[in-house]
Amino acid sequence: MPPIDQITTFVSDHPIETVIISVFALILLTLAFFALRAVFRVASRNLRGWAAGRPAEDILTIIAASIATGVSAQGMWRFSGDVLGFDGPLRLLLFAFIEVAVITSAVRARRNMRENFSAGIDGIAVWALTCLSAVLSSMDARSVAEAVFRLAAPLVAAWLWERGMAIERHRITGRSRINWRITPERMLVRIGLAEAGDRTTSEVDAHRRLTRVALAAKRARALREAGASDRKIRKALAELDKAMDRAVEHTGLAVDEKRQEALLSQIGALYNTSALIDLSPPVPWAPEQPQAGGGGAVAAPPAALPGSRVTYLVDDEDDEHRPADPAPPVVDTAERAARIRAARQYWDRQIERRYVPRAADIAQEVGIPLATAKKYRALWKLEPQAHALLEAAYREHGIIDTGTFPAIEVPEPVLTVNGSAPNGN
Structure with a gap:
């Protein structure tokens, strides 16, 4: 059922x-x-x-x-x-x-x-x-x-x-455990299909064209100094002229001051590459050596640096006649490093204003010994931007490296070698 x-x-x-x-x-x-x-x-x-x-x-x-x-x-x-x-x-x-x-x-x-x-x-x-x-x-x-x-x-x-x-x-x-060395982004940057920075397309193109001009100028100069044949020199000059024409056409080099400064910086760095092998930069972790006959401690004097072809004939000429500074007080490593960073920041600010400060200006502004200011200024003035400012000042006004001066012509009185105004101004 x-x-x-x-x-x-x-x-x-x-x-x-x-x-x-x-x-x-x-x-x-x-x-x-x-x-x-x-x-x-x-x-x-x-x-x-x-x-x-x-x-x-x-x-x-x-x-x-x-x-x-x-x-x-x-x-x-x-x-x-x-x-x-x-x-x-x-x-x-x-x-x-x-x-x-x-x-x-x-x-x-x-x-x-x-x-x-x-x-x-x-x-x-x-x-x-x-x-x-x-x-x-x-x-x-x-x-x-x-x-x-x-x-x-x-x-x-x-x-x-x-x-x-x-x-x-x-x-x-707040962080990942590892950072992979092989990633899609790094591979694309490696083969040239991606840009590592955040520059725009126009900035990348302008940088490449200015770099071509600087490299062409370096090749032409190297051939001329090596005594190459006239045919090779003419060919190098033709390449330089072609690269310059394209840079002026596509980058606005003739009217853009920033592009002009960038080109001068690249040329200054390329022309003075051989000076790098003779540099003796200070060792940041080296102990300070005591000064003979005094209780203070000062850094060891820097080794002689190679002179440039024009602008480094005189370095702070007006400081040579100053009386010797007294022995600086003993400071710890952290305070010394902080003062050096402050000096570097002051230097960068003045360079951005197109001024090359003297060692005395750096010492007075930051409160470091004059000898230390001279040592670091001798290194910093070899950098491309400062080098370009010094050369521009010499070409335009005949001013040798003696201290603070305008590197680009401005509607202000031009200073003389010792930093004073010329007679009649």
């Missing part, structure tokens, strides 16, 4: 029992409804509280990793039944022990990350147990495609966990 007929017969033969059973069933269904609704509300409230302070990518990472872990657990369920022969409650209790170990190691690794800023041995255990689960699941596969799928699912879960840990590590420490 079909079940519906059995129910109908039972209701016809036992009406009172049917009513009682129906009432109890209704009460149980009502209680089950309210219990499920309460559980749903508590779970929903806890879930909202858990997800309130988490970004969407963390939530999606946890969901995806949970799904991948479930796939891995299903593979271990089949492996425990088909290979190990587990059945019934034993199979239910033992099939997912590796997945439980993976989750435990992941939780411990996250706690280590928050406390010690490193996943530690638990992070290694997550990957080792994940690989073990993947291999065991794939061994019970029925086809190659299923084996690949069984291998991929646990590894996907581990990768998502690793990325979540990397995000949290960056959020806690």
Whole structure:
């Protein structure tokens, strides 16, 4: 007899029992409804509280990793039944022990990350147990495609966990664990398809054209000084003239002062490349040598620097007749370094204003000994921008390097060699 007929017969033969059973069933269904609704509300409230302070990518990472872990657990369920022969409650209790170990190691690794800023041995255990689960699941596969799928699912879960840990590590420490040497950006910069800086296209093109002019000028000068044949010199001059024409046409070199200064700086650096091998810059970590006959300590005098072809004939001529400075007070390394940085900042500000300050100006402005100011000024004036200012001053006004003066012609009285105004002005 079909079940519906059995129910109908039972209701016809036992009406009172049917009513009682129906009432109890209704009460149980009502209680089950309210219990499920309460559980749903508590779970929903806890879930909202858990997800309130988490970004969407963390939530999606946890969901995806949970799904991948479930796939891995299903593979271990089949492996425990088909290979190990587990059945019934034993199979239910033992099939997912590796997945439980993976989750435990992941939780411990996250706690280590928050406390010690490193996943530690638990992070290694997550990957080792994940690989073990993947291999065991794939061994019970029925086809190659299923084996690949069984291998991929646990590894996907581990990768998502690793990325979540990397995000949290960056959020806690403010930095990433490593910086890759091979990245798409670096490869594109290496082959010349990308720009490392944030320069615009016009700036990059202008820089390349000015560099071509400077290199062509250097080649022509080298050939002339080497006594090359007239044909080679004419060819080099023709290349220089062509590069100059293109630079004037495409960069606005004739009217743009910044481009003119950039070109002079490049030429100054290229013409004086050989001076680099003779430089003797001070060693920043060398101890200061005591001065003979005094209680103070001064830095060792710098080695002689190579003289330039024009502008370095005289260096602070007016300072030679000053009386010798008294021995400077003893200062610690940190204070000395701070004064040198202040002197460098003062030098850069004056160079931006197209002035080359004297050693006495640097010493007075920053409060460092005059000998130290002379030493660093002798090095800084070899830089391309300062070198270009000194040469421009000599070409336009005949001023030799004696101190502060305007390197570009301005509507102000031109200073003489000793820094005073000429007679009649």
